[in-house]
Amino acid sequence: MHRKLNIEKVAEYAGVSTATVSRVLNNYPFVKDETRRKVLQVIRETNYQVNAVARNLRRKKTHSIGVIISNVLSSFYSVIAKAVEDAAIRNKFSTVLCNGGDSPEKELSYLKVLHENRVDGIILSPTGKNRDYLSFLISSGIPITLVDRTVKGLQCDTVLVNNREASREVVRYMLRQGYRNIGFIAGPQDRLTGIERLQGYYDAHENEGVPVHEGLVKMGDFLIESGKARAIELLENGRLDALYVSNSDMATGAYVAIKEKGLRIPEDIGFAMFDDPDWASLVTPGVSAVRQPVYTLGSTAADLLVKRIVDGSGAIDKEPVKIVLEARFIKRGSV
Amino acid sequence: MHRKLNIEKVAEYAGVSTATVSRVLNNYPFVKDETRRKVLQVIRETNYQVNAVARNLRRKKTHSIGVIISNVLSSFYSVIAKAVEDAAIRNKFSTVLCNGGDSPEKELSYLKVLHENRVDGIILSPTGKNRDYLSFLISSGIPITLVDRTVKGLQCDTVLVNNREASREVVRYMLRQGYRNIGFIAGPQDRLTGIERLQGYYDAHENEGVPVHEGLVKMGDFLIESGKARAIELLENGRLDALYVSNSDMATGAYVAIKEKGLRIPEDIGFAMFDDPDWASLVTPGVSAVRQPVYTLGSTAADLLVKRIVDGSGAIDKEPVKIVLEARFIKRGSV
DNA sequence: ACAGTTGTTGAAATCGTTTACAATTATATC
DNA sequence: GATATAATTGTAAACGATTTCAACAACTGT
Numbered sequence: 001m002h003r004k005l006n007i008e009k010v011a012e013y014a015g016v017s018t019a020t021v022s023r024v025l026n027n028y029p030f031v032k033d034e035t036r037r038k039v040l041q042v043i044r045e046t047n048y049q050v051n052a053v054a055r056n057l058r059r060k061k062t063h064s065i066g067v068i069i070s071n072v073l074s075s076f077y078s079v080i081a082k083a084v085e086d087a088a089i090r091n092k093f094s095t096v097l098c099n100g101g102d103s104p105e106k107e108l109s110y111l112k113v114l115h116e117n118r119v120d121g122i123i124l125s126p127t128g129k130n131r132d133y134l135s136f137l138i139s140s141g142i143p144i145t146l147v148d149r150t151v152k153g154l155q156c157d158t159v160l161v162n163n164r165e166a167s168r169e170v171v172r173y174m175l176r177q178g179y180r181n182i183g184f185i186a187g188p189q190d191r192l193t194g195i196e197r198l199q200g201y202y203d204a205h206e207n208e209g210v211p212v213h214e215g216l217v218k219m220g221d222f223l224i225e226s227g228k229a230r231a232i233e234l235l236e237n238g239r240l241d242a243l244y245v246s247n248s249d250m251a252t253g254a255y256v257a258i259k260e261k262g263l264r265i266p267e268d269i270g271f272a273m274f275d276d277p278d279w280a281s282l283v284t285p286g287v288s289a290v291r292q293p294v295y296t297l298g299s300t301a302a303d304l305l306v307k308r309i310v311d312g313s314g315a316i317d318k319e320p321v322k323i324v325l326e327a328r329f330i331k332r333g334s335v
Numbered sequence: 336m337h338r339k340l341n342i343e344k345v346a347e348y349a350g351v352s353t354a355t356v357s358r359v360l361n362n363y364p365f366v367k368d369e370t371r372r373k374v375l376q377v378i379r380e381t382n383y384q385v386n387a388v389a390r391n392l393r394r395k396k397t398h399s400i401g402v403i404i405s406n407v408l409s410s411f412y413s414v415i416a417k418a419v420e421d422a423a424i425r426n427k428f429s430t431v432l433c434n435g436g437d438s439p440e441k442e443l444s445y446l447k448v449l450h451e452n453r454v455d456g457i458i459l460s461p462t463g464k465n466r467d468y469l470s471f472l473i474s475s476g477i478p479i480t481l482v483d484r485t486v487k488g489l490q491c492d493t494v495l496v497n498n499r500e501a502s503r504e505v506v507r508y509m510l511r512q513g514y515r516n517i518g519f520i521a522g523p524q525d526r527l528t529g530i531e532r533l534q535g536y537y538d539a540h541e542n543e544g545v546p547v548h549e550g551l552v553k554m555g556d557f558l559i560e561s562g563k564a565r566a567i568e569l570l571e572n573g574r575l576d577a578l579y580v581s582n583s584d585m586a587t588g589a590y591v592a593i594k595e596k597g598l599r600i601p602e603d604i605g606f607a608m609f610d611d612p613d614w615a616s617l618v619t620p621g622v623s624a625v626r627q628p629v630y631t632l633g634s635t636a637a638d639l640l641v642k643r644i645v646d647g648s649g650a651i652d653k654e655p656v657k658i659v660l661e662a663r664f665i666k667r668g669s670v
Numbered sequence: 671a672c673a674g675t676t677g678t679t680g681a682a683a684t685c686g687t688t689t690a691c692a693a694t695t696a697t698a699t700c
Numbered sequence: 701g702a703t704a705t706a707a708t709t710g711t712a713a714a715c716g717a718t719t720t721c722a723a724c725a726a727c728t729g730t
Contacts, residue, residue, distance in 0.1 A: 005475075006686055017710045022688060030707055047471055052451040053397065054686035057388045057715050072413045072420075082408055085434060094448060097432045099420060113429060116387040136382055140340075224613055256617040278559055279614075282591040341716055352680045357718055365677055389716035392685050 005048055014042045025050055056118070063093050065305060066114035066122045068100045068107060075248065075277060076294060077125065080147060083298025084123055091306045093120070102191075104129035111137065121305045123298075126151045128192070143308040147301040149192045157308065157321045159301045163193050163274075166290045166327035167200025168207070170244060170272050173288075174335055175208045179242040179270050183234040185254060187222045187246045194222070197246045197274055213239070220250045227253030235261055235269075242270030242335065248277040248289075255287070270335040274327075285333025292327045300325070340383055349377045360385055391453070398428050400640060401449035401457045403435045403442060404482075410583065410612060411629060412460065415482060418633025419458055426641045428455070437526075439464035446472065456640045458633075461486045463527075478643040482636040484527045492643065492656045494636045498528050498609075501625045501662035502535025503542075505579060505607050508623075509670055510543045514577040514605050518569040519552045520562060520589060522581045529557070532581045532609055548574070555585045562588030570596055570604075577605030577670060583612040583624075590622070605670040609662075620668025627662045635660070 007025075011018045016035060023031050024039040042048070056062045067084050069077040081097055088095045096119060098110040104127045111133055114122055121143045126134070128151050138144055138156055146158040174182055184201050187194030198217070205212050218234060220226035227250025234240055235257065243258070245251040251273035258269060265271045265285065273280070276291035300323060308318070342360075346353045351370060358366050359374040377383070391397045402419050404412040416432055423430045431454060433445040439462045446468055449457055456478045461469070463486050473479055473491055481493040509517055519536050522529030533552070540547050553569060555561035562585025569575055570592065578593070580586040586608035593604060600606045600620065608615070611626035635658060643653070 004686095007688095008686080018687080019689080019710060019712095020708085023709090026688085030709090032708060035708080047475075049447060049450045051392075051453060051686050053388060053392045053453050054715090055688075057386075057392050057717085058686080058688045060715070062388065071417075072407055073410075073417055075408075078407045078413050082406075082434065085407075094431070094452075096429070099417065112384060115384045117429075118386060118388050140382075224617075228617070252614060253617065256614070256619075260619050279587060279591070282559075282563070282588065284591075284595050339716095342718095343716080353717080354680060354682095354719080355678085358679090361718080365679090367678060370678080386716055389685090390718070392687085393716080393718045395685070 066119040079294040080298035084302040087302030145305040163196035167197040168203040171204035231257035248275030401454040415633035422637030480640040498531035502532040503538040506539035566592035583610030
């Protein structure tokens with residue numbers, strides 16, 4: 001058991017200088033084969049692993065990217081996290097994952113931690129509140145890519161989903177099927193996604209010239225319990241002929257409420273949701289749903305970020321890119 | 336925009352030495368109030384953030400712990416990840432999360448990355464394959480805590496769940512309810528959890544003196560599709576009067592299969608599962624399930640690890656601790 | 671007035687790498 | 701065989717913090 005095993009010890013054992021060991025470690029071309037073999041042998045025998053902390057300090061690069069998302073426990077964000085990690089690995093980067101919990105304070109504190117740790121770039125699903133600090137980070141050379149949500153007035157790459165249009169499409173389809181009293185369980189209106197999906201609901205009604213009756217829209221918080229609760233409230237409305245829920249967690253709760261009330265889908269009530277979780281296609285009939293390209297969302301963001309990092313284009317040289325991915329409406333038997 | 340902003344610049348602006356700035360940064364007691372104010376002001380004005388890379392190098396501590404789990408996408412492991420992160424934050428540590436994907440090669444490569452990055456400790460849900468390298472890490476002073484699974488012959492702290500006993504309890508309950516042909520969808524038999532839950536199934540039958548008929552046990556892979564497929568196979572058996580599934584993902588698939596076949600729970604068939612996902616209590620009747628203390632599993636492991644880190648007891652000084660948490664059987668209407 | 675504290679500071683070594691540069695040796699060219 | 705060129709190595713200076721040590725100032729009690 002070696003108390004300390006550093007490049008110097010390796011150099012000593014191999015009878016060369018630290019510079020040469022370093023060259024071997026980094027696959028420099030001009031090292032004599034014999035020397036390289038000797039060094040590699042020592043490395044193998046001693047289980048030496050380079051100290052990345054020292055390396056990062058000297059190189060002023062950590063080859064790591066920070067990811068701040070609201071919550072790994074959500075299926076949506078965990079897929080994004082996975083996508084980013086996969087993309088990072090593909091590019092020989094490592095990731096540091098942070099659960100921002102949709103709290104601006106936590107977000108800020110994580111941004112600082114990531115800055116302290118000199119990550120080479122950051123992927124963020126922003127709360128929308130820390131524009132100044134984000135601006136500062138970008139101007140000091142740490143590229144940031146926003147994902148799923150945006151911060152107005154911030155000059156950086158962004159990857160979004162066309163929430164509004166996709167949501168409009170669902171509702172238009174339902175209206176054209178003849179539904180006239182479509183209940184909607186909306187998400188929190190301080191989040192872009194919440195706002196846009198609700199907008200789409202109104203857009204479709206307006207386009208089709210169908211009025212939205214009083215009490216058809218209820219506000220939820222994107223969590224499972226609120227989905228069940230709001231659904232129960234809506235189902236008391238005798239005129240209700242369909243239910244559209246703005247994310248999958250709330251839809252889980254709503255689905256249960258419908259079943260418990262003994263209603264049949266689609267005979268008694270139409271049902272559709274934003275998001276396409278596993279169970280949507282497993283139940284009978286399948287639930288019509290909007291499938292977001294979640295994985296692509298994450299990997300696109302990561303690729304964008306990595307490109308900016310390796311280009312050294314740091315932050316402001318190149319124009320920010322804004323990519324909007326298409327969510328797809330998948331028709332199943334529920335509506 | 337400062338091209339480089341380091342402690343030296345801050346010292347210069349504040350008219351003091353780097354040592355003093357460092358002392359302010361680290362809340363040393365003996366700095367004159369006036370000096371401290373001056374330094375803090377400069378720090379605020381310039382948005383200076385300490386370079387943690389340099390700090391870590393000098394301190395030979397990173398205040399970070401690595402977490403290698405099979406997959407953030409699984410509800411089980413994402414909860415563990417969250418628990419570990421929460422515990423880490425509570426102790427002012429940061430975490431590096433890695434998706435080992437149950438592959439020994441990926442696990443090894445992540446272990447090396449974490450070692451390179453000099454994390455202060457590692458939490459691992461092991462594949463069981465890299466004992467030598469794990470041993471080496473421990474002996475070189477990096478404490479490791481195993482979670483959910485174990486590696487035989489490895490001297491380190493471990494936090495497990497009593498899979499076997501909990502599984503036995505479920506099956507005993509079902510047998511005492513009078514079920515005599517309980518189908519079981521098992522998990523992969525190269526994983527400790529898969530093995531133990533199956534053992535529990537056999538244990539209960541043996542204890543109660545009930546024979547396990549041919550074809551009642553099917554092997555799955557813990558994923559949703561295999562749950563549906565194995566369930567369909569089992570449901571062809573006319574004698575089958577109950578179904579017990581060894582994790583929640585497979586149970587999701589199995590539940591769908593039962594519903595699609597038009598069977599009623601519990602009138603036509605009893606149903607129970609290991610794991611207690613949200614939907615188990617939301618459907619009617621609720622599904623009897625084994626709730627694992629997942630969050631506690633993660634936070635216990637993290638606390639154990641942090642304690643070993645800050646005690647400086649590194650690795651082998653103190654005896655390894657083995658903690659077995661109790662999973663609880665929750666009776667609902669499905670059985 | 672003096673020694674002994676206590677509080678407050680700065681100079682310089684250190685952590686473990688990478689890398690610019692110089693130095694040396696081997697090979698090719700004429 | 702002299703010279704130019706290329707291959708191979710080593711020396712030492714970074715990177716940006718922390719921390720040891722010594723120095724100095726301001727008190728304290730005698």
